[in-house]
Amino acid sequence: MVLDSYRPITDRILKRIAMRLKGVNPDVFTWLALVFAILTGYTFYTGKESFLLLASLLVGISGFFDAMDGALARVSxxxxxxxxxxxxxxDRYADIFIVGGLMFSPWVDDILGFFAIIGVILLSYMGTQAHALIGKRDYSGYLGRATRLLILVLAPLVHYFLLRIGIVEIYSFTFLEWVMIGFAFVGNITALQRAYNTFRQL
Structure with a gap:
């Protein structure tokens, strides 16, 4: 929802690109998005400081391919x-690989990563469950997939530069742990909000 105001702009850009790619099966981009998500998770898992920059790039590429499959399907x-x-x-596998890679990295506590994954998965599940039960997907809240991907593009960059200037922790947590705390808290709260919204309409 946070990025909805920019959606008309991004949709126009994606449509122009998609028009040039007519003839390509949209599923190709769906699978490519997953491949780059797996690579992202691995770069986080390695724990190499310089790989944080690579992870940021890979998340961006994965997100681009994920957006392209829908745009290409529509224009084609x-x-x-x-x-x-x-x-x-x-998309759910991609979420797990990316956040799971962070969870098993040296920069994030396992428990924080675990609750972040729960928040991310339940958030998406409640949106599609609403569609199954009442015929309309619920994308309400502040941590939609586009927002999460943007955060995951920026967070490794911020974490990298903090490490470069000698800042490892902020109030006992690394920057990436604060991101996981945000995912866990906002994700689970929003998932419960979506569940409540759906339940009221049954």
């Missing part, structure tokens, strides 16, 4: 239930 008139289903399934 190839949008389908199968494509939508595949996109949602692989």
């Amino acid at each position: 008139k190839l949008a389908s239930k199968r494509g939508d289903f595949l996109d949602h399934v692989l």
Whole structure:
């Protein structure tokens, strides 16, 4: 929801790119998004300081491919239930690989990472569960996927530069741990909010 005001701009840009890629199966981009998400998770997992910059780039590429599959499907008139289903399934795997990579990195406590994953997955699940039960997806809240990906592009960069100037922790937590705390708190609160919104309409 936070980035919704910019959506018309990004949609126009993606549409122009998609028009040049007609003929390519949108599912190719769906799978590429997952591949780059896996690579992102691995770069976090390695714990190499310089890889934080690479992780930021890989998240951005994964997010771009994830946005392109839908744009290409629309302009090519190839949008389908199968494509939508595949996109949602692989998006959840991508979320797990990226946040899981952070969880197993030396910069994030396992417990914080665990609750962050719960928040991210339940947040997405409640949105699609609303669609299954009341026929309309619930994308309310402040931690939609576009927002999460933007945070995950910027967070490794900030963490890297903090390390370079000798700042390892801020009030007993690393910067990336603060990001995980945000994902855990906002994600779970928003998931419960979506669950409540759906329950009221049943």
